[in-house]
Amino acid sequence: MKNAVTNSIGRRIPQKAEGLGRFRPFGGSFALVDAGEEIPRNAPPMRPEQPSRSKVRKSLREAVERSGLQSGMTVSFHHHLRNGDALLPMVLSELEAMGMSDLTIAPSSLTGSHDCVAGFMRRGVVSRIFTSGLRGEVGAAVSRGELDIPVIIRSHGGRARAIEEGSIDIDVAFLAAPSCDPLGNISGARGKSGCGSLGYAQVDAAFARHVIAVTDGMEKYPLPEPVSIRQHQVNSVVAVESLGDPSKIATGSTRITRNPVDLRIARNAFQLILASELLAPGVSFQVGAGGSSLAVASFVRNHMRTKGVKGSFGLGGVTGYMVQMLEEGLFDCLYDVQSFDASVRDSLAENPRHVEIDQSLYANPLNRGCMVHNLDIVVLAALDVDVDFNVNVMTGNDGVLRGASGGHSDTAAGAALSIVVAPSFRGGVPTVKERVQTVVTPGESVDAIVTERGICVNPRREDLLKAASKAGLPVMDIADLKRDVERLTGLPEPLAFDETRPVALVEYRDGTIIDTVYRVK
Amino acid sequence: MCSGTARAGTLESSDCLVTVGPGSGVTLEYTGGNFFLFRRRTQAIVNEILEARAVENAFVSIQDQGALEPTLRARVETALDRAFRKKGDV
Amino acid sequence: MKGARRSMLYIPGNNPGMIQHAPVFGADSILLDLEDAVSTGEKDAARLLVAHFLKVMDFGALEVTVRVNGADTEWFEADLEAIVPCGPYAVRVPKCNGPKDVQKADAVIKRLEKEHGMDEGSVMIHAMIETALGVENAFALASCSPRVDALTLGGQDLTADLGVPKTREGAELFYARSRVVIAAKAAGIASFDTVWADIGDNEGLLEETRKVTGLGFTGKAAIHPGQIEWIHEAFRPAREDIRKAERVVAAADEAKRMGRGVVAVDGRMVDAPVVKRARRLLDLAALYLCETEDPS
Numbered sequence: 057m058k059n060a061v062t063n064s065i066g067r068r069i070p071q072k073a074e075g076l077g078r079f080r081p082f083g084g085s086f087a088l089v090d091a092g093e094e095i096p097r098n099a100p101p102m103r104p105e106q107p108s109r110s111k112v113r114k115s116l117r118e119a120v121e122r123s124g125l126q127s128g129m130t131v132s133f134h135h136h137l138r139n140g141d142a143l144l145p146m147v148l149s150e151l152e153a154m155g156m157s158d159l160t161i162a163p164s165s166l167t168g169s170h171d172c173v174a175g176f177m178r179r180g181v182v183s184r185i186f187t188s189g190l191r192g193e194v195g196a197a198v199s200r201g202e203l204d205i206p207v208i209i210r211s212h213g214g215r216a217r218a219i220e221e222g223s224i225d226i227d228v229a230f231l232a233a234p235s236c237d238p239l240g241n242i243s244g245a246r247g248k249s250g251c252g253s254l255g256y257a258q259v260d261a262a263f264a265r266h267v268i269a270v271t272d273g274m275e276k277y278p279l280p281e282p283v284s285i286r287q288h289q290v291n292s293v294v295a296v297e298s299l300g301d302p303s304k305i306a307t308g309s310t311r312i313t314r315n316p317v318d319l320r321i322a323r324n325a326f327q328l329i330l331a332s333e334l335l336a337p338g339v340s341f342q343v344g345a346g347g348s349s350l351a352v353a354s355f356v357r358n359h360m361r362t363k364g365v366k367g368s369f370g371l372g373g374v375t376g377y378m379v380q381m382l383e384e385g386l387f388d389c390l391y392d393v394q395s396f397d398a399s400v401r402d403s404l405a406e407n408p409r410h411v412e413i414d415q416s417l418y419a420n421p422l423n424r425g426c427m428v429h430n431l432d433i434v435v436l437a438a439l440d441v442d443v444d445f446n447v448n449v450m451t452g453n454d455g456v457l458r459g460a461s462g463g464h465s466d467t468a469a470g471a472a473l474s475i476v477v478a479p480s481f482r483g484g485v486p487t488v489k490e491r492v493q494t495v496v497t498p499g500e501s502v503d504a505i506v507t508e509r510g511i512c513v514n515p516r517r518e519d520l521l522k523a524a525s526k527a528g529l530p531v532m533d534i535a536d537l538k539r540d541v542e543r544l545t546g547l548p549e550p551l552a553f554d555e556t557r558p559v560a561l562v563e564y565r566d567g568t569i570i571d572t573v574y575r576v577k
Numbered sequence: 578m579c580s581g582t583a584r585a586g587t588l589e590s591s592d593c594l595v596t597v598g599p600g601s602g603v604t605l606e607y608t609g610g611n612f613f614l615f616r617r618r619t620q621a622i623v624n625e626i627l628e629a630r631a632v633e634n635a636f637v638s639i640q641d642q643g644a645l646e647p648t649l650r651a652r653v654e655t656a657l658d659r660a661f662r663k664k665g666d667v
Numbered sequence: 668m669k670g671a672r673r674s675m676l677y678i679p680g681n682n683p684g685m686i687q688h689a690p691v692f693g694a695d696s697i698l699l700d701l702e703d704a705v706s707t708g709e710k711d712a713a714r715l716l717v718a719h720f721l722k723v724m725d726f727g728a729l730e731v732t733v734r735v736n737g738a739d740t741e742w743f744e745a746d747l748e749a750i751v752p753c754g755p756y757a758v759r760v761p762k763c764n765g766p767k768d769v770q771k772a773d774a775v776i777k778r779l780e781k782e783h784g785m786d787e788g789s790v791m792i793h794a795m796i797e798t799a800l801g802v803e804n805a806f807a808l809a810s811c812s813p814r815v816d817a818l819t820l821g822g823q824d825l826t827a828d829l830g831v832p833k834t835r836e837g838a839e840l841f842y843a844r845s846r847v848v849i850a851a852k853a854a855g856i857a858s859f860d861t862v863w864a865d866i867g868d869n870e871g872l873l874e875e876t877r878k879v880t881g882l883g884f885t886g887k888a889a890i891h892p893g894q895i896e897w898i899h900e901a902f903r904p905a906r907e908d909i910r911k912a913e914r915v916v917a918a919a920d921e922a923k924r925m926g927r928g929v930v931a932v933d934g935r936m937v938d939a940p941v942v943k944r945a946r947r948l949l950d951l952a953a954l955y956l957c958e959t960e961d962p963s
Contacts, residue, residue: 316892320691453614483643484591484611508691543723544645544687548614585712591684647719648683654719655712 057555057572065446065498069569070558075184075205079561082570085469085501088421095422098222100265103291109277110238111293116150116270119292120228123266125151129227130160132264134257135189136232136244136394139168140304143232143270146296148172152181160184162224164215164256164415165460166194169300177203186224188212189460190450190560198559199456201575207457207560209450209573211496212393213419213428213466214565216259220416223567229264231257231290232299236271237279240290244395244412245282245405247273249299250306252395252404253374254284258414261289268292272299282405284412306398309376310346312354320508321477322351324530325435328504328511329356331527332473332520334432335365341433342371342467343378345396348477349435353377360386371418371427373463374410379403382410391427393418393463419466421565428463428470436464438478438505442492443534445499445514447476450562453485455551455576457560461496466565468501473520480507480541485548488538493551495571496562505534512537552577581663585655586648593644597656600636603627609641619649626653671695671954672730672817672886673902674895675859679704680713680733686720689729692892693899696730701746702737702761710742714749721753732793734759738771747772751779757791757816762824764800766811773812788814793859797821798828802843805850818851819888820844822861835871837878848883862888869897876901902951909952912945919945 060068063081072078084090113119125131131151133144144163149172151159157180164187166173171193176182178197185207190198198207210218218224231254234247242261244254249272261267267290274295313319325348329335335356343349354377360367367387370378374392376399382390383403390410395401403410419428428434438447439459447468450459468474476497478487487507503520505512510530513521524531553574560573582598593609607619623637637653644652676694678685680701689697699720705713717733733755735746739762750758760772772792780787792814796802802825809818822840826833833839844860851858860879863872876887876898887898904912915932919942922930930937 314893316692317688320693453611481645484641484645485614485643508688540725544647546615546618546646548611549617551613589682589684591687644683645687647723648687648716651683651712651716651719655715658711658715 057558063568063570065444065495065570067495067571069561069572073206073558073561076208076561080568082498082564082568085498085564087568088566095221097220098225098263100263111240111290112238113292113294116147116294116296117154119268119294120150120154122292123228123268125156125228125266127156128158130162130225132161132224132226132229132260133163134231134254134260135163135165135167136251136254136256137169137249137300137305138251140249140301141167141169141232142298142300143230144170145172147230147270148176148181152176152179157181158183160186162186162215162226164212165189165462166191168192169304170194174202186210186215186218188215188462190457191459195457199573199576201554201557201559203559206558209461209560209562211419211461211465211565212256212415212463213421213426214461214563214567216414216416216418216420217422217565217567218563219259219263220420220422221567226260226264228266228268229257229260231261231267231269231285233269233271233273233285233293234299235273235275235279236269236293237275237277237287238293239277239287240267240269240285240293241277241279241283241287242269242271242285242290243279243282244284245401247271248302249273250401252306252401253392253412255393255413255418256415258285259416261285262414266291268294270294270296270299272296282412306401307396309397309399310350312377313347313351317479317508318348318351321348321479321506322355324508324511325352325475325477325506326355326359327527327529328475328506328520328524329433329473330359331523331529333523334473335359337366339365339367339432340369340371340430341367341435342373342428342431342471343435344437345373345375347437349437350375350377352435352477353381357381357384357386371431374400376400379410382407391418419463419470419565421466421469426470428466431467431471433473433475434467434471435475435477436468436497438476438487440487440489440492441476441478441505442489442499443538445502445505445534446492446495447497447499447502448492448494449496451494451573453548455493455553457573461562465497465501468497469565474501474503476502476505478505478507480509480537481545484545486538486541486545488534488541490538494562494573498564498570507537509537509540581660583656583659583663585659586644586652588640588642590642591644591648592642593649593652594640595652595656596638597653597660598636599634601634603633604636606636606638607641608639609643611641611643615641618646622646622649623653626650626657630657632657671951672857672859674889674898675732675886676889676892676895677704677862680717681705681709683716686716687724689731690727692895694729694889694892694895695886696732696756697726698759698888699731699733699755701742702734710736714742714746718749718753721750721755730756732757732759734761734795735772737762738768744775747775747779751776751790752783752785754785755790757793759793759795759819761795761821762797762801763794763808764798765804766807769794769808769811769815773814776814790814791816793817793819795819795821796843796847797824799825802846805846806853809850809854809856815854815856817857817859817886818847819859820847820861823864837875844879844882844884851885852883857885858883859886859888860884862890863894864890866891866893869894873897873901899955903955904948904952908948912948912952915942915945916949
């Protein structure tokens with residue numbers, strides 16, 4: 057790759073790209089703090105309108121026409137409807153029908169319901185993508201190099217920062233509004249497409265130049281409190297038959313895994329948490345949504361119940377399990393940026409101690425209240441990791457984009473104890489590599505990598521290593537773990553990439569580029 | 578020389594299905610989710626095992642469902658044993 | 668003290684997915700099974716699979732035993748030939764009716780140890796009693812060879828041999844259990860009770876395990892990883908007993924330090940066997956310090 061520089065973790069990144077501008081290389085997870093700059097916010101303009109009792113437009117098309125959206129502009133969406141989202145496909149189809157092209161889309165993430173984006177890419181409707189996640193057909197198409205301009209992958213905190221500073225300059229935000237009134241007050245708590253927290257949408261609503269609320273749950277004015285997005289942030293309201301598939305939006309609760317390998321991993325992680333002594337009154341924590349990470353929560357919960365430890369708050373990405381803990385009084389408060397199932401949605405609506413927060417408050421490193429910075433403990437998953445503790449959650453073993461940055465790098469950087477859990481091998485392939493394919497979370501922000509074989513503590517954390525050894529935990533050197541596993545699996549061959557063709561850039565939460573994803577050969 | 582065809586293993590997760598039969602020279606057909614990651618390693622293991630048995634002609638097909646190396650080796654050995662036993666029966 | 672052997676998890680020998688994760692299940696020991704868990708057509712495959720894993724995989728603190736096919740089967744010798752050189756902790760010989768069965772295995776193992784440059788006696792034998800005749804010969808089986816390290820009871824086959832149904836309460840196995848325990852203790856070796864087949868009834872498993880440990884069994888078989896923590900729970904020493912044992916051991920250590928020959932606890936004299944039992948209890952209790960409850 058020409059015009060590339062090497063960043064502080066040894067990854068080559070381009071200095072600029074056509075259609076994107078110049079880039080700064082990653083220089084450490086808190087380099088921003090050291091730099092101490094003040095960054096102005098990109099506020100949306102004020103606009104005079106005639107007095108009215110309704111912003112309801114006759115159709116999506118009319119709302120788009122009123123917005124002044126044109127080819128080449130930027131549109132955004134939230135992904136709170138998860139795998140049941142029908143809005144993004146609906147909007148892009150309409151924009152294509154209206155003759156638009158070269159749009160930049162900036163959804164908070166792309167899910168399994170967004171495979172159609174590959175088609176919009178190919179037909180030139182979409183020419184730039186800013187997202188947290190790439191999956192399925194879209195991920196595969198991007199990895200094959202079907203988009204000329206590289207995708208920018210941002211964490212949740214990074215997206216909020218980018219929107220607030222104007223690096224993502226949203227012309228029109230299309231916000232799925234599960235319940236909505238004719239003046240644009242929106243709630244995620246009710247309606248057939250009720251999804252719970254609208255945390256990702258709240259940032260779009262506050263900073264986009266123009267906001268169109270699309271609803272399948274129109275209620276009469278005024279929408280009952282609590283309201284997630286208030287009418288002063290909404291320009292138009294459109295009613296549609298359905299925003300998506302409710303069974304995929306608000307799913308049943310995730311059960312705790314019974315898989316013995318996952319349970320062993322969770323047990324090991326829990327032992328490490330105990331040894332850290334952070335599980336004390338006033339503790340705050342966050343866990344991932346399934347598998348071993350969620351199982352750790354169950355060990356923590358049992359412990360807190362039996363020892364009478366009361367935590368201060370839980371944060372996330374919230375699952376039904378965390379809601380149960382709140383209801384048991386194990387936390388004072390639950391802060392919710394995304395509700396993962398129906399029970400969470402309902403709790404958010406009913407329990408005053410279950411609080412909706414926006415993406416910026418959640419994880420924007422430049423936000424004065426950045427809540428991931430108040431975490432004591434976070435437990436995160438990984439696709440694979442390397443001997444420097446770097447974590448990949450983006451590309452699969454075949455080098456194809458199939459994951460999401462999400463809150464991974466945000467929480468890892470912010471939490472006092474960041475634990476990454478993973479099996480030592482999956483499908484016969486080792487999880488610990490010499491050099492991970494794509495870095496999303498730098499090793500310096502990861503305190504431990506825990507597998508079913510043992511606990512690898514980052515050498516930077518001498519204190520944690522001492523505590524774990526003293527407690528008699530199965531501590532092991534990460535290089536030894538790699539070697540032991542390879543003895544069983546064999547050493548995988550390196551993949552071939554076209555390094556002249558970056559297809560995606562992983563932007564760290566501070567706006568610097570931490571890694572490059574290349575076209576698969 | 579291998580003139581019988583035999584199989585060993587299964588298509589269950591973590592296992593592999595190995596089929597061994599007559600061929601000219603040593604041919605390996607290696608398929609499965611990891612084929613791009615472990616092709617060389619698998620070829621090396623198959624070569625090693627065939628050499629140890631002084632087998633110069635065989636067709637080996639392996640459908641890999643994420644098997645570890647001991648599993649791979651055991652299944653290849655078993656398939657070869659079965660192929661030779663079959664031949665012996667003729 | 669040898670490693671803990673409260674639980675022994677049976678793992679089918681032809682199942683790579685389970686063998687490769689053996690250390691993860693939390694059992695104290697495992698039985699890689701080439702016998703009942705493997706169909707006749709797959710005996711060869713299972714044998715090779717287990718042998719390859721024994722050769723390269725680090726089982727950690729797990730005690731690894733392999734159940735070979737019976738001495739009267741066509742697979743017996745091939746199993747031993749493949750497995751013994753890989754150095755498992757023990758080979759389990761099923762359907763032992765009398766010392767001749769153990770001696771047959773002993774002879775083959777001895778030859779194989781020699782051929783492969785292994786220390787003589789490095790591979791132990793667990794004799795499995797599954798017939799009325801086996802029960803009758805329990806002590807003979809337990810003491811006929813220094814290799815015999817444990818007696819194990821096969822309740823399923825034994826009740827079939829007796830021609831009675833196997834019941835939940837287990838009255839029909841009471842005598843056989845007692846006999847096996849006593850024979851093992853008399854020979855100074857371990858004893859493993861039979862499997863509890865109902866994996867949906869863990870309360871029943873706990874109850875049975877408490878009963879058999881009450882009789883003197885030193886370990887119990889598990890056929891599913893979910894059973895292990897229930898088995899271990901039955902072996903957990905009572906808090907009061909732990910406290911008593913701590914006092915005894917503290918007094919014994921104190922007496923040793925002071926050069927006194929007599930150990931006294933709460934004004935009463937305490938014998939050497941009591942001190943020994945107390946130390947063993949504390950070793951057992953230590954196993955539970957690191958264990959965490961399974962999630963609800």
